[in-house]
Amino acid sequence: xxxxxxxxxxxxxxxxxxxxxxxxxxxxxxxxxxxxxxxxxxxxxxxxxxxxxxxxxxxxxxxxxxxxxxxxxxxxxxxxxxxxxxxxxxxxxxxxxxxxxxxxxxxxxxxxxxxxxxxxxxxxxxxxxxxxxxxxxxxxxxxxxxxxxxxxxxxxxxxxxxxxxxxxxxxxxxxxxxxxx
Numbered sequence: 001x002x003x004x005x006x007x008x009x010x011x012x013x014x015x016x017x018x019x020x021x022x023x024x025x026x027x028x029x030x031x032x033x034x035x036x037x038x039x040x041x042x043x044x045x046x047x048x049x050x051x052x053x054x055x056x057x058x059x060x061x062x063x064x065x066x067x068x069x070x071x072x073x074x075x076x077x078x079x080x081x082x083x084x085x086x087x088x089x090x091x092x093x094x095x096x097x098x099x100x101x102x103x104x105x106x107x108x109x110x111x112x113x114x115x116x117x118x119x120x121x122x123x124x125x126x127x128x129x130x131x132x133x134x135x136x137x138x139x140x141x142x143x144x145x146x147x148x149x150x151x152x153x154x155x156x157x158x159x160x161x162x163x164x165x166x167x168x169x170x171x172x173x174x175x176x177x178x179x180x181x
Contacts, residue, residue, distance in 0.1 A: 013026055084109060086153065103143055113132065151167065
């Protein structure tokens, strides 16, 4: 039996594509060095977080998490820390009162959720986190210029997900010092 020349070409092309697809899957699974999050990462006690929210945010009950303030807390030099809670359907701080940070600073954001899975995205930046209930997600961001950034929930979290938004205001250092005490 003789196989036509075009059948040989198409068979070889199909086999080459199959090998190529399998190779990219194998490389994507083991090549880039992606690792899983370790178990000893930052966590909060879910019952403590829920109790604190029920008691009108008495954050002294929450282990391993500080009370969110409407501004970044100075750590040293140009480094600041800010604590944000994502809950259905608001950011604290951020939704009612914007999170204010000074321009020219490096801010480490600690973000948690007491209720459901949320997203934490700052529009116009590369900040995009998935916030799992009871876990503390951490990201460091440099804010060079004054401006306003929108915070949105990038993971569906319930019926009012589409209205979950907040703001980060980056103000000049002089305004931050004089207005934030």
